[in-house]
Amino acid sequence: MTADALRPANLEEPRQLGEAEKRDLVAALRAILPGDALLIDDEALRPYECDGLAAYRRKPLLVALPETVEQVQEILRTCAARDVPVVARGAGTGLSGGAFPLSNGVLLVMARFNKILEIDADNRVAQVQPGVRNLAITEAAVPLGLYYAPDPSSQIACSIGGNVAENAGGVHCLKYGLTVHNIQQVKMVTMDGELVTIGAQSLDAPGFDLLALVTGSEGMLGVIVEVTVKLLPKPERAQALLAAFSTVEQAGDAVAAIIASGVIPAGLEMMDNPAIRAAEDFVKAGYPVEAEAILLCEIDGTDAEVSEDIMRVRELLLAQGATEVRTAKDEAERLRFWAGRKAAFPAVGRISPDYYCMDGTIPRKNLGAVLRHINELSDEFGLKVANVFHAGDGNLHPLILYDSATPGELDKAEDLGGRILELCVEYGGTVTGEHGVGIEKLNQMCSQFDAAELTQFHAVKAAFDPAGLLNPGKAVPTLHRCAEFGAMHVHHGQLPHPELPRF
Amino acid sequence: MADQDLTQELCERVRVAAKSGTPLCIRGGGTKDFYGRQCAATDVLDVGSHRGILSYEPTELVLTARCGTPLREVRAALAEKGQQLPFEPPAFGDEATLGGVVAAGLAGPRRAFAGGVRDSLLGVRLLNGRGEALQFGGQVMKNVAGYDLSRLSAGAMGTLGVLLELSVKVLPKPAFERTVVFALDEEAALERMKALARSPLVITATAHDGESLYVRACGGERALEAAEQALGGDPLPESETFWQSVREQTHGFFAGELPLWRLSVPPATPALHLGPSFIEWSGAQRWVFSDAPAETIHTAASAHGGHATLFRGHDGAVEVFQPLPEKLMQIHRNVKQAIDPVGSFNPGRMYSEF
Ligand SMILES: Cc1cc2nc3c(=O)[nH]c(=O)nc-3n(C[C@H](O)[C@H](O)[C@H](O)COP(=O)(O)OP(=O)(O)OC[C@H]3O[C@@H](n4cnc5c(N)ncnc54)[C@H](O)[C@@H]3O)c2cc1C
Ligand SMILES: Cc1cc2nc3c(=O)[nH]c(=O)nc-3n(C[C@H](O)[C@H](O)[C@H](O)COP(=O)(O)OP(=O)(O)OC[C@H]3O[C@@H](n4cnc5c(N)ncnc54)[C@H](O)[C@@H]3O)c2cc1C
Numbered sequence: 007m008t009a010d011a012l013r014p015a016n017l018e019e020p021r022q023l024g025e026a027e028k029r030d031l032v033a034a035l036r037a038i039l040p041g042d043a044l045l046i047d048d049e050a051l052r053p054y055e056c057d058g059l060a061a062y063r064r065k066p067l068l069v070a071l072p073e074t075v076e077q078v079q080e081i082l083r084t085c086a087a088r089d090v091p092v093v094a095r096g097a098g099t100g101l102s103g104g105a106f107p108l109s110n111g112v113l114l115v116m117a118r119f120n121k122i123l124e125i126d127a128d129n130r131v132a133q134v135q136p137g138v139r140n141l142a143i144t145e146a147a148v149p150l151g152l153y154y155a156p157d158p159s160s161q162i163a164c165s166i167g168g169n170v171a172e173n174a175g176g177v178h179c180l181k182y183g184l185t186v187h188n189i190q191q192v193k194m195v196t197m198d199g200e201l202v203t204i205g206a207q208s209l210d211a212p213g214f215d216l217l218a219l220v221t222g223s224e225g226m227l228g229v230i231v232e233v234t235v236k237l238l239p240k241p242e243r244a245q246a247l248l249a250a251f252s253t254v255e256q257a258g259d260a261v262a263a264i265i266a267s268g269v270i271p272a273g274l275e276m277m278d279n280p281a282i283r284a285a286e287d288f289v290k291a292g293y294p295v296e297a298e299a300i301l302l303c304e305i306d307g308t309d310a311e312v313s314e315d316i317m318r319v320r321e322l323l324l325a326q327g328a329t330e331v332r333t334a335k336d337e338a339e340r341l342r343f344w345a346g347r348k349a350a351f352p353a354v355g356r357i358s359p360d361y362y363c364m365d366g367t368i369p370r371k372n373l374g375a376v377l378r379h380i381n382e383l384s385d386e387f388g389l390k391v392a393n394v395f396h397a398g399d400g401n402l403h404p405l406i407l408y409d410s411a412t413p414g415e416l417d418k419a420e421d422l423g424g425r426i427l428e429l430c431v432e433y434g435g436t437v438t439g440e441h442g443v444g445i446e447k448l449n450q451m452c453s454q455f456d457a458a459e460l461t462q463f464h465a466v467k468a469a470f471d472p473a474g475l476l477n478p479g480k481a482v483p484t485l486h487r488c489a490e491f492g493a494m495h496v497h498h499g500q501l502p503h504p505e506l507p508r509f
Numbered sequence: 510m511a512d513q514d515l516t517q518e519l520c521e522r523v524r525v526a527a528k529s530g531t532p533l534c535i536r537g538g539g540t541k542d543f544y545g546r547q548c549a550a551t552d553v554l555d556v557g558s559h560r561g562i563l564s565y566e567p568t569e570l571v572l573t574a575r576c577g578t579p580l581r582e583v584r585a586a587l588a589e590k591g592q593q594l595p596f597e598p599p600a601f602g603d604e605a606t607l608g609g610v611v612a613a614g615l616a617g618p619r620r621a622f623a624g625g626v627r628d629s630l631l632g633v634r635l636l637n638g639r640g641e642a643l644q645f646g647g648q649v650m651k652n653v654a655g656y657d658l659s660r661l662s663a664g665a666m667g668t669l670g671v672l673l674e675l676s677v678k679v680l681p682k683p684a685f686e687r688t689v690v691f692a693l694d695e696e697a698a699l700e701r702m703k704a705l706a707r708s709p710l711v712i713t714a715t716a717h718d719g720e721s722l723y724v725r726a727c728g729g730e731r732a733l734e735a736a737e738q739a740l741g742g743d744p745l746p747e748s749e750t751f752w753q754s755v756r757e758q759t760h761g762f763f764a765g766e767l768p769l770w771r772l773s774v775p776p777a778t779p780a781l782h783l784g785p786s787f788i789e790w791s792g793a794q795r796w797v798f799s800d801a802p803a804e805t806i807h808t809a810a811s812a813h814g815g816h817a818t819l820f821r822g823h824d825g826a827v828e829v830f831q832p833l834p835e836k837l838m839q840i841h842r843n844v845k846q847a848i849d850p851v852g853s854f855n856p857g858r859m860y861s862e863f
Contacts, residue, residue, distance in 0.1 A: 215627050216661070222657055265570060
């Protein structure tokens with residue numbers, strides 16, 4: 007991806023800091039942090055220019071790498087006193103630019119908060135620092151017969167703090183829920199430097215459910231410095247099925263049929279033909295490359311439960327017109343089924359110079375119609391789209407293939423992405439299922455929410471951070487921005503929601 | 510009563526109330542008036558007639574209804590399609606409404622195994638203090654657009670606004686359920702619950718009434734056979750009736766005279782010996798009859814990382830929810846102010862501060 011594809015039109019400009027102000031800030035932060043925990047040099051800042059949304063790059067004013075809660079508190083107090091904005095960052099794998107830095111703000115990198123503080127097997131919880139990688143929690147819990155259920159595809163790299171901030175999901179979400187369903191408590195530092203405990207070590211806490219509010223708030227309400235996650239007993243057995251279909255509609259209907267039958271699979275994933283081919287070329291999972299769609303369905307639970315359900319699902323898939331249904335005959339084959347799905351993004355990366363990963367959710371019943379519509383849009387824009395998605399949740403991840411070396415293609419890819427998200431809203435869904443809004447989907451937020459709703463969001467943000475210094479410009483668009491977005495669309499004659507107020 | 514849409518009227522009443530500075534007491538079926546503090550407002554905003562199931566598609570696992578829809582109607586609609594509300598909410602009366610269930614945030618025996626009210630909530634249409642009907646969340650399983658103001662309002666006791674419409678995630682009702690009983694004292698029962706919670710068996714509820722431990726398993730025929738074999742114990746013939754009596758607190762234990770406390774603690778918390786107690790949720794919920802001072806109970810709960818609520822047997826004038834640390838209370842006041850700026854809704858219902 008090109009390094010300087012930054013499109014300023016899409017980004018709010020931060021307040022400029024004078025030289026003297028900058029010197030004063032650096033001196034104040036040096037008094038809080040050891041030498042290696044404050045990065046100022048151009049070279050050192052470069053790795054922090056972007057997160058997983060690499061088309062947008064901007065160097066932060068400086069990077070702070072605190073190691074203790076007290077340091078985080080002091081840094082926030084220092085910045086608050088000077089009116090300097092702060093952006094928290096976990097592992098930087100976010101796909102919506104949530105951790106996109108500010109040229110006149112501090113990037114607070116939580117990577118050094120990397121300790122698992124305690125695993126309490128009797129209470130089935132783990133207390134971890136926010137920089138701990140998602141997979142590391144399960145790795146530490148498995149010897150105790152427990153695991154952490156949410157499993158974003160990025161789980162070897164992404165941090166639990168980032169997962170909380172994005173309310174991350176994964177294959178297991180259909181049965182085991184999102185991050186919000188699998189955490190019990192967070193400790194968070196507010197912009198005024200105060201440490202608060204939200205949630206509890208028990209299943210509920212007195213007062214408002216601020217834990218739900220903070221989860222998915224994209225680093226806008228506070229900096230998370232500790233997370234208590236729930237652990238689940240490792241299921242006795244997991245078994246996977248692979249079903250091939252000659253149309254995506256049939257595969258979509260099969261998803262509905264499985265749910266209607268009363269079986270809730272641990273994972274129910276779908277890939278369309280371009281994705282199947284790309285994955286097969288890459289990992290040789292043995293996928294049927296002629297199929298228009300495949301479903302991967304995993305059942306977990308006790309041995310007896312799995313045996314019962316796997317048979318039921320198998321019959322169902324055949325009744326729904328599957329051209330082939332395979333049951334993994336052993337653990338190695340089960341892992342091979344999943345290897346293709348898990349490698350789908352990089353696999354698509356091999357067949358196209360660039361791809362742009364979208365993330366929207368729709369009611370499952372509209373799967374067929376939405377995919378047909380995406381195909382039409384793909385033809386209209388002249389860009390190929392491969393689809394891999396969490397079919398059980400209706401969470402789509404269309405991968406738009408483009409070449410950033412071809413002038414204008416990135417813009418086209420972004421426009422197509424925006425149209426796909428608006429499509430999701432039109433079909434009763436949302437502009438983001440799990441990747442967050444960040445800077446990426448600010449415009450599409452204007453199609454999902456009206457002025458009063460956006461104003462309400464801003465008021466809630468102000469309840470935590472009245473000066474608006476934490477991650478400003480992300481997640482919730484200003485009304486002004488929506489007005490411009492509306493105008494832009496009128497200009498192209500494609501106003502998606504004429505009924506929406508333009509303000 | 511027929512379905513009807515009172516959105517316009519309710520918005521208008523709230524706007525008028527906000528303008529005149531007259532706070533409102535939101536009322537659904539009135540079955541949970543005993544719970545929480547007394548509302549300091551005298552004007553009642555009756556939302557019980559804003560009712561009707563708006564959409565329910567079993568294959569989507571989502572039901573959307575207006576707040577006044579009686580819980581029994583929701584249950585009946587789901588049962589017809591072999592589905593249920595995963596959190597098994599108590600009704601505490603025939604007139605319980607879906608809005609009241611979500612606002613009170615109370616969950617039944619399945620809570621520790623299937624999540625609480627907020628875990629099943631996908632979206633709400635919230636009438637805020639400015640009289641605006643706002644949509645947050647939606648009808649899809651995954652949605653991270655904007656702040657999660659829908660789950661925030663679960664259990665907020667109506668202090669943030671009127672939940673006009675609610676979309677909840679529903680789940681298939683397992684084909685079979687069976688309950689087995691063990692004669693065990695409190696200590697032994699807690700130990701057994703701890704062990705069971707770490708096993709992969711299909712357990713969906715546990716309870717200890719002082720003398721016996723009850724364990725419920727749900728699932729397919731073979732899964733249940735396997736679970737029964739692994740569990741042992743004596744079969745309880747009236748499984749559904751028993752759990753209903755726990756959920757609705759018609760079980761003999763709940764007939765006590767003293768104030769009834771609900772303690773929410775980490776499940777492995779040892780026996781607390783605060784008074785006669787009934788344990789649920791693998792040990793995470795403990796009902797205790799006690800007339801000890803509130804501080805004693807609060808301290809006992811917080812010493813183990815939990816908290817306590819004065820559930821029944823109070824006059825509604827005392828604090829019933831465990832006091833919050835000052836910074837957290839300040840955030841509560843700010844959040845309340847952000848959504849209900851002039852304090853129109855249910856003043857004092859949750860804490861005397863707002
Ligand atoms: C190949 C690939 C696959 C992916 N698959 C999935 C998937 O299946 N499901 C899914 O949900 N996501 C997926 N993602 C997206 C991403 O991994 C998640 O959003 C993840 O939760 C981000 O975590 P992070 O630690 O990298 O956070 P970052 O990218 O560093 O930050 C993300 C957001 O969290 C905030 N933040 C980070 N740490 C803190 C903190 N301590 N306190 C407050 N705010 C904080 C940041 O400000 C930012 O807004 C994928 C990404 C990639 C690259
Ligand atoms: C007719 C048949 C077809 C099979 N096809 C495949 C295949 O295409 N790919 C593959 O990897 N493995 C296949 N297997 C093997 C089998 O699916 C796996 O060993 C399976 O995971 C075992 O499941 P279980 O332990 O739940 O079944 P058990 O509990 O051992 O069996 C439950 C009942 O279902 C029957 N049964 C089990 N699996 C299947 C099945 N897949 N189809 C029909 N009946 C079944 C059993 O005979 C038994 O009556 C097949 C087995 C059978 C009997």
